[in-house]
Amino acid sequence: MDKVRASLLVFLLSALMVLSLSYILIPQGGLAKGISKFHERHSGENSSSKKLVSGEGNVPPRLNFTFKPTNKTAPCPVSLYPSNPMLVCVDTPAKNVPISINETWDLLVKQPGVYYVPLETYGLIKGVDKLEYLRIDRPLQKTPVGGTFSVRITSTIIGSLIFNKSKYLEVVDSSSLPGEFMYTIHVANDTPPGYYPLFFELNVSGYIENALLAWVQVLPRAVVRITSLPSTLRGNDELTMHVSGTVAYPNGSPIRRGTVAITINRTKAEKGIVVGMGNVVNGTFNVTCSIPSSVSAGGYSVVAHYTGPDAYPGNSDPRVVIQRYPEIDVNVTTGNETMVTGLLHYGNIPLNGTVILVVRTDNGTVRIPVKVNNGVFNVTLSLTVKSVKILYPGNGLYLSVEKTVYKKPFLEFRWIEIHVPNKATIYSSILALTALGIVGILMGRRVRIVAVGEETPEQKAPEPPKVSELPIKRRVFVEREVIELPDLGCKLKLDGRPVEERRAELRRTGLHILEACDMISELWVLHPKEAVVTLYKLHFLPFAMKYVPVENKTPFEIALALSEKGFPGDVFQIARIFTTALYSPKDVNRENFFRMVDSLQRMGVFQ
Amino acid sequence: MDVEELKELSSSIVESVSSVYIGNDNVIMKTLTAALVNGNVLFEDHPGLGKTLLAKAFSRVLGLDYRRVQFTPDLLPADILGTKVWRQNLGAFELVKGPIFTNVLLADEINRAPPKTQSALLEAMEEKQVTIEGETLKLEKPFFVIATQNPIEYEGTYPLPEAQLDRFLLRLSVGYPETLEDEIAILEARIKWKKDDPTADLRPVIDRGTFLRMQEIVENSVYVSRPVVKYIAELVRNARMDDRVEAGPSPRGALALLKASKANAALEGRDFVIPDDVKRFAVDALAHRIVIKAEYSFEGISGRNVVKRALHNTPVPKENESEE
Numbered sequence: 005m006d007k008v009r010a011s012l013l014v015f016l017l018s019a020l021m022v023l024s025l026s027y028i029l030i031p032q033g034g035l036a037k038g039i040s041k042f043h044e045r046h047s048g049e050n051s052s053s054k055k056l057v058s059g060e061g062n063v064p065p066r067l068n069f070t071f072k073p074t075n076k077t078a079p080c081p082v083s084l085y086p087s088n089p090m091l092v093c094v095d096t097p098a099k100n101v102p103i104s105i106n107e108t109w110d111l112l113v114k115q116p117g118v119y120y121v122p123l124e125t126y127g128l129i130k131g132v133d134k135l136e137y138l139r140i141d142r143p144l145q146k147t148p149v150g151g152t153f154s155v156r157i158t159s160t161i162i163g164s165l166i167f168n169k170s171k172y173l174e175v176v177d178s179s180s181l182p183g184e185f186m187y188t189i190h191v192a193n194d195t196p197p198g199y200y201p202l203f204f205e206l207n208v209s210g211y212i213e214n215a216l217l218a219w220v221q222v223l224p225r226a227v228v229r230i231t232s233l234p235s236t237l238r239g240n241d242e243l244t245m246h247v248s249g250t251v252a253y254p255n256g257s258p259i260r261r262g263t264v265a266i267t268i269n270r271t272k273a274e275k276g277i278v279v280g281m282g283n284v285v286n287g288t289f290n291v292t293c294s295i296p297s298s299v300s301a302g303g304y305s306v307v308a309h310y311t312g313p314d315a316y317p318g319n320s321d322p323r324v325v326i327q328r329y330p331e332i333d334v335n336v337t338t339g340n341e342t343m344v345t346g347l348l349h350y351g352n353i354p355l356n357g358t359v360i361l362v363v364r365t366d367n368g369t370v371r372i373p374v375k376v377n378n379g380v381f382n383v384t385l386s387l388t389v390k391s392v393k394i395l396y397p398g399n400g401l402y403l404s405v406e407k408t409v410y411k412k413p414f415l416e417f418r419w420i421e422i423h424v425p426n427k428a429t430i431y432s433s434i435l436a437l438t439a440l441g442i443v444g445i446l447m448g449r450r451v452r453i454v455a456v457g458e459e460t461p462e463q464k465a466p467e468p469p470k471v472s473e474l475p476i477k478r479r480v481f482v483e484r485e486v487i488e489l490p491d492l493g494c495k496l497k498l499d500g501r502p503v504e505e506r507r508a509e510l511r512r513t514g515l516h517i518l519e520a521c522d523m524i525s526e527l528w529v530l531h532p533k534e535a536v537v538t539l540y541k542l543h544f545l546p547f548a549m550k551y552v553p554v555e556n557k558t559p560f561e562i563a564l565a566l567s568e569k570g571f572p573g574d575v576f577q578i579a580r581i582f583t584t585a586l587y588s589p590k591d592v593n594r595e596n597f598f599r600m601v602d603s604l605q606r607m608g609v610f611q
Numbered sequence: 612m613d614v615e616e617l618k619e620l621s622s623s624i625v626e627s628v629s630s631v632y633i634g635n636d637n638v639i640m641k642t643l644t645a646a647l648v649n650g651n652v653l654f655e656d657h658p659g660l661g662k663t664l665l666a667k668a669f670s671r672v673l674g675l676d677y678r679r680v681q682f683t684p685d686l687l688p689a690d691i692l693g694t695k696v697w698r699q700n701l702g703a704f705e706l707v708k709g710p711i712f713t714n715v716l717l718a719d720e721i722n723r724a725p726p727k728t729q730s731a732l733l734e735a736m737e738e739k740q741v742t743i744e745g746e747t748l749k750l751e752k753p754f755f756v757i758a759t760q761n762p763i764e765y766e767g768t769y770p771l772p773e774a775q776l777d778r779f780l781l782r783l784s785v786g787y788p789e790t791l792e793d794e795i796a797i798l799e800a801r802i803k804w805k806k807d808d809p810t811a812d813l814r815p816v817i818d819r820g821t822f823l824r825m826q827e828i829v830e831n832s833v834y835v836s837r838p839v840v841k842y843i844a845e846l847v848r849n850a851r852m853d854d855r856v857e858a859g860p861s862p863r864g865a866l867a868l869l870k871a872s873k874a875n876a877a878l879e880g881r882d883f884v885i886p887d888d889v890k891r892f893a894v895d896a897l898a899h900r901i902v903i904k905a906e907y908s909f910e911g912i913s914g915r916n917v918v919k920r921a922l923h924n925t926p927v928p929k930e931n932e933s934e935e
Contacts, residue, residue, distance in 0.1 A: 537930060537931060556927055558886040558887045559886075560885070560887050584883075586836065586838065586929070587883050587886075588881075588882070
């Protein structure tokens with residue numbers, strides 16, 4: 005028995021060596037035979053695990069074969085390569101098959117000769133030759149009608165490789181390095197959608213072999229349009245957005261079925277976030293999308309991606325602006341002085357801008373604008389306060405919010421200031437504080453223990469109404485500009501002073517606060533150069549981002565994109581004035597500012 | 612002279628060059644941009660696209676001296692720089708200046724010479740001076756190199772080392788004529804010229820002194836605001852930090868982009884730089900300074916892809932920094 009095993013082992017090793025040598029060393033025609041043998045061996049090895057559909061062999065045809073009549077059928081659609089006949093299974097009928105495939109996709113071979121149907125499944129892609137000495141980077145390509153794609157083929161043997169041109173596929177560029185071939189193939193504009201085989205002819209010392217290395221799926225360019233979409237979404241929780249639209253072929257006829265995934269993207273080039281999916285029914289879709297709370301405020305492109313047997317993602321233009329309510333975290337410590345520190349943010353995103361502190365003291369109320377830098381604001385006031393209301397008036401993306409903090413009486417030991425959250429903590433921490441106090445005294449520092457005020461149920465005042473913005477169309481002005489004030493049926497206050505008339509002259513530069521009917525507006529009065537930049541930021545950009553991406557675009561690129569959307573030539577005037585104001589050392593005068601205001605007015609920015 | 616006058620002169624220069632170099636005014640404008648800041652230009656393109664013609668036409672129209680060196684594997688540094696030869700009758704060494712002593716040097720097929728010879732250009736390209744046998748000689752202003760290389764052929768070539776590539780302000784591609792009309796225009800122009808080299812008929816539009824004044828305008832009169840400076844810096848950093856990059860663009864790359872942007876602003880009659888100037892030259896000024904990791908370069912990723920991604924990811928400044 006051992007002798008038999010040993011003989012078998014010797015035989016197998018010998019066979020392996022002979023095969024290896026014939027594959028590696030045999031020159032000229034011998035190498036070609038080696039290729040052929042290897043391929044047969046390779047195919048045979050795989051065939052055991054693969055199901056054959058029909059045909060006379062399990063090896064894809066190579067050379068010198070013909071068709072012969074048959075009445076056999078195969079449960080898959082087939083494709084046939086006319087110049088080098090080969091039948092292979094494909095997902096949908098290839099259009100260059102010279103046999104009739106009508107309603108049924110069963111295999112019907114009507115030509116005389118021997119036919120071959122290689123394998124129903126051959127790896128992932130049906131009917132692709134898997135040759136170890138000839139590999140392609142992607143065995144299935146997708147391209148639209150009229151598109152271009154590239155393939156890269158690596159080879160472990162030396163020879164020439166030629167793409168077998170077909171009616172619709174043509175090589176427009178090719179290059180080669182030792183062991184590597186690159187082809188750029190163009191799909192003709194009149195190509196009927198379907199699957200097309202990519203055949204290559206390998207020539208090794210005169211021995212020619214054809215190999216089907218890849219399939220290209222030619223897709224019609226589906227025209228996806230979003231017909232209904234909200235322009236603005238507001239809120240902090242998950243937001244619901246209803247999107248409706250149509251999917252059609254380029255000739256306008258509807259695509260009957262498929263699915264549509266809706267993504268929101270900062271720019272079209274981004275992958276985006278999938279917010280909803282729905283079915284296409286007779287060319288229309290209605291998708292209810294959920295936008296998670298983690299999506300920050302901003303302008304987003306809404307893109308409907310059609311997926312189905314036939315098309316490419318749609319190129320939808322509409323944009324939606326998501327507005328969020330920011331959060332205010334505030335800490336107020338008060339004694340002879342009051343220190344207000346806080347954070348203005350949405351989730352992890354710090355905001356910039358200005359908050360208005362409405363500070364109530366025993367003597368009345370004062371309003372103090374405070375700059376927010378990278379989400380942080382802080383101010384120290386030389387007075388004792390009863391309550392502090394922090395108002396954020398909002399901008400194009402973040403809505404107005406407010407928060408009020410009522411102060412408890414505080415304990416005060418004048419030396420070193422240590423902030424603790426409540427009295428209980430003070431008692432429990434007294435030993436540590438005493439020790440720290442001693443250290444403080446030794447270091448010559450004043451010691452003060454302050455209990456930070458908390459909002460407790462009994463202290464909570466009735467929830468104040470949301471502060472919303474006054475219906476002031478423009479919020480940026482230049483010095484001495486007279487503004488028309490809206491008639492809201494209640495008293496107007498400008499910087500805390502009542503305004504009797506409906507007109508007011510804005511005399512000094514800086515931030516002005518206009519109040520009426522529990523509404524508030526920030527009015528910026530600035531030098532024309534600054535005013536142009538602020539006008540662009542506060543009014544133009546939020547408007548523009550409804551239509552086009554703005555973040556990585558220059559002012560002139562934004563203007564061009566808007567112009568292509570049908571906006572008037574004012575967009576270029578706005579870009580010119582803004583670029584001069586921001587990027588040049590030149591001054592900008594009032595006339596330029598008002599010219600920009602007029603342009604914005606004509607574009608409908610202030611509506 | 613102010614930027615408006617510079618713009619007018621530039622238009623005349625471009626018009627004159629384009630009378631012999633048919634088809635691609637964009638390349639002419641970009642070459643002029645580089646010339647205005649003494650920037651060296653590398654044309655990477657196939658043979659026969661008119662690179663030499665362009666260089667000659669430029670030197671003629673700008674009223675500058677021009678020399679051409681065909682780089683070959685046996686070219687020696689002394690063949691470019693010059694050397695000292697012993698004069699028997701004088702009993703002393705005499706400096707015989709090489710072709711580098713010119714205003715515009717066309718280094719044709721620069722990658723055909725070995726690195727040693729390529730390196731002979733480094734000092735001249737960056738510092739506008741050469742050292743011959745220990746003696747340092749300043750080159751006459753203006754001086755810039757227009758080099759060409761064929762990106763297809765590999766046999767018998769020496770790819771330019773990174774240090775050498777970094778010395779080029781811009782890498783440009785001339786490209787084939789875009790339309791059939793352009794091809795026909797080239798043929799018809801040849802019929803009209805009745806000779807192969809039409810540059811001899813070109814008349815200088817300006818003289819050397821005027822060109823030097825134009826360079827001064829770009830250097831001294833074009834303002835770059837802080838937001839634009841920051842934009843350039845962010846763009847270069849984003850390109851450098853791309854995870855596909857082995858070695859990113861150097862600070863010299865950022866300076867090159869700044870200089871090209873200034874020149875472009877002046878050519879458009881502006882005395883300040885806007886982000887559009889930066890965007891226009893980002894790929895030309897940065898892509899050749901980027902080395903892609905091997906695994907990505909096999910996928911066909913190039914410096915151009917990296918710069919384009921950086922442009923996409925870098926917000927364009929639209930407010931003053933103080934307002935942040």
